[in-house]
Amino acid sequence: xQQGEEDPQALSxxxxxxxxxxxxxxxxxxxxxxxxxxxxxxxxxxxxxxxNEREKHSGxxxxxxxxxxxxxxxxxxxxxxxxxASYFCAAYSGGGADGLTFGKGTxxxxxP
Amino acid sequence: NAGVMQNPRxxxxxxxxxxxxxxxxxxxxxxxxxxxxxxxxxLKFMVYLQKENIIDESGMPKERFSAEFPKExxxxxxxxxxxxxxxxxxxxxxxxxxxxxxxxxGAGTRLSVL
Numbered sequence: 072x073q074q075g076e077e078d079p080q081a082l083s084x085x086x087x088x089x090x091x092x093x094x095x096x097x098x099x100x101x102x103x104x105x106x107x108x109x110x111x112x113x114x115x116x117x118x119x120x121x122x123n124e125r126e127k128h129s130g131x132x133x134x135x136x137x138x139x140x141x142x143x144x145x146x147x148x149x150x151x152x153x154x155x156a157s158y159f160c161a162a163y164s165g166g167g168a169d170g171l172t173f174g175k176g177t178x179x180x181x182x183p
Numbered sequence: 184n185a186g187v188m189q190n191p192r193x194x195x196x197x198x199x200x201x202x203x204x205x206x207x208x209x210x211x212x213x214x215x216x217x218x219x220x221x222x223x224x225x226l227k228f229m230v231y232l233q234k235e236n237i238i239d240e241s242g243m244p245k246e247r248f249s250a251e252f253p254k255e256x257x258x259x260x261x262x263x264x265x266x267x268x269x270x271x272x273x274x275x276x277x278x279x280x281x282x283x284x285x286x287x288x289g290a291g292t293r294l295s296v297l
Contacts, residue, residue, distance in 0.1 A: 104285065113187075113274055113288035114226070159225055163284050170216055170228030170239060171286060 076174045077160055083180040090147045092177040094160035095140075101165030103136060105145050108157045108176070117158075118145075147179075155181045187277050188257075189289035196265050197297050204260040204292045208277030215258045216286060217250055220272045232258060233280070265296045 077094045084090055096103065102121045106114040120127045120136045120143065127134045133146040147154055157178045161171035188207040196202050208215050213234050218226035231239040232252040243250065247265075252258040262269055272293050276286035 102284070106288075113189075113290045114276075116285050116287065119285060165284070170218075170231050170242060171226075171284070172228065173218075173225035175223070175225045 077158070077177045079177060080175065081178045081180070083182060084150060085182050086150060086152055088150055090150050090154070090179055090181075092145045092158055092160075092179070094143045094145070094174060096143075096160075096162045096172075097141065098162075098164060100138075100162045102163050103134075103143050104161045104163065104171065105132075105134060105143075106159045106161060106173075108159065110156075114159065150179075150181045152181050152183050155179060187275055187287050187289035189275050189292050191292060192290060193293045193295070195295045195297060198266055199264050202262040202265050202269070202294055202296075204262075204273050204275075204294070205257045206260070206275030206277075206289060207257040208275075209287055212277035212279055212287070214278045214280040215252050216276045216278070217258075217260050218274045218276065220274060220291070222271075226274060229260075262294075265294075267296045270294055270296045 100122050102119050104119045105117045107117055108114045118129045118132050118134050120134045131148045136143045157176040159173050159176040161173045163171055187209055190205050215232045217229040219229055220226045228242040230243045230250045235254050247263045249261045272291045274288050274291045276288045278284055278286045
């Protein structure tokens with residue numbers, strides 16, 4: 072089964088608005104990470120939240136984690152055109168399974 | 184401190200040829216991961232290596248695909264007798280291997296099989 076399913080698949084908002092993306096996963100995790108991918112490029116790590124944390128902030132990013140619902144959300148506040156990218160959540164289970172399990176991503180478009 | 188370096192950035196092969204993708208991890212990183220990304224899809228884990236050892240290859244196809252990370256030199260992902268379905272972006276990531284497992288990604292190699 073696949074972990075890290077994001078929704079929505081695509082999101083288009085106006086510059087300055089907030090963007091919220093959600094992620095669900097299926098099995099227990101050690102931590103959950105969010106990455107950004109600009110078109111045709113590699114992934115850039117944005118933020119990590121451990122399984123025993125509920126909320127984390129980094130600049131304009133806010134991540135929440137609900138382990139009872141096996142879900143996470145990424146909020147980008149005061150969006151900018153440069154935030155246009157695909158955003159992926161990645162579940163890290165640990166315990167010898169060291170590859171990250173990615174979802175299909177949310178494609179975010181910020182309209183100027 | 185150079186990031187994860189992958190080459191080539193683009194690779195074109197005809198069906199039946201071999202593809203070799205290279206990855207040099209970040210300085211100080213001894214853990215390397217390979218992922219494949221199909222168009223409009225997320226990344227799928229293929230293999231996790233440490234120097235001279237394959238730790239987890241649960242995501243690797245059983246045939247035609249192999250990976251190595253020698254004591255000296257870059258990690259190599261090798262695809263023998265490529266088929267059109269192998270066309271994808273292949274990303275390499277490296278980490279220090281701590282419990283956080285934050286991985287740093289290269290820009291990827293885009294393989295096109297004609």
